[in-house]
Structure formats: C-alpha cells, structure tokens
Amino acid sequence: MAEQISYSGTAGFDYDGFDNWKLSDYPEGYVCPNPGTSVNCYIGGWRSMRPIWDSEACTNCMLCWVYCPDSSIEVKDGEMTGIDLFHCKGCGVCVNECKFDALTLISEAEAQAQEKEGE
Numbered sequence: 001m002a003e004q005i006s007y008s009g010t011a012g013f014d015y016d017g018f019d020n021w022k023l024s025d026y027p028e029g030y031v032c033p034n035p036g037t038s039v040n041c042y043i044g045g046w047r048s049m050r051p052i053w054d055s056e057a058c059t060n061c062m063l064c065w066v067y068c069p070d071s072s073i074e075v076k077d078g079e080m081t082g083i084d085l086f087h088c089k090g091c092g093v094c095v096n097e098c099k100f101d102a103l104t105l106i107s108e109a110e111a112q113a114q115e116k117e118g119e
Helices: 063-067 093-097 108-118
Strands: 049-053 073-076 079-083 103-107
Touching: 049 079, 049 108, 063 073, 063 093, 093 103, 103 108
Parallel strands: none
Antiparallel strands: 049 103, 073 079
16 A cells, blocks of 8 residues: 655645656655646647537536546536636547537637637
8 A cells, every 4th residue: 555645735836856856756656745736737738639519419417527537527507518628638538428429529720710710
C-alpha cells in the first residue's frame, strides 16, 4: 500500500525547484495533493477535434458527464447546458458514450471557421 502523505497547502502547483524535480523523489502510487491543479490551465488549446452538442437530441442521460475525463460537460439542475471548451481536449469520449447522437465531433478548424462565419 502506498504511503499516505499529509498536505495542508492550497490548490496549485509549487514551481520552486521544478528544474530539479524527479519522479523518483515520490513514493510509488503518489497522489497529487493539490486539487484543482488544472482549473486555470487552458487545455482546450490542445484540441484538434471539437464536440458539438445538439440540445434537442439530448435526453440528459448524463453518460457524457460521467465519462468525460476533463469534467467539461456543463450541467445545471440535472440538465446539460453545454461544453466547457476551455477544458475540453476533444478526446471524443463523450461522443462515443452518447447513445442518442446528441454529441458529434468536428475538426477544430471547421468549428472555428463556422464561428468566424457566424460573426
């Protein structure tokens, strides 16, 4: 069983000494004690594909919410309200899990072109 490490700091990453950081400095099974380390990270910049949500086809089964590895499915009062594109990396897990064709993937370039046309 991995050693439990206590932590009482705030969310975020301590970059002091980062140049000297080694994985071997941490016990096997180490858990990052800094919750929320990606809250301010623009992960959406990695995306090459973008999920598109069809609200009319959506049944709010929440399978997309359960399986999204980035918690990018926005929900209010038990209903999907959209996709957090700041954190969505376009992996397509939500699209794969949707059984009602309410989510589809298009290329990020195509999505940006459509947004530009709509301006």
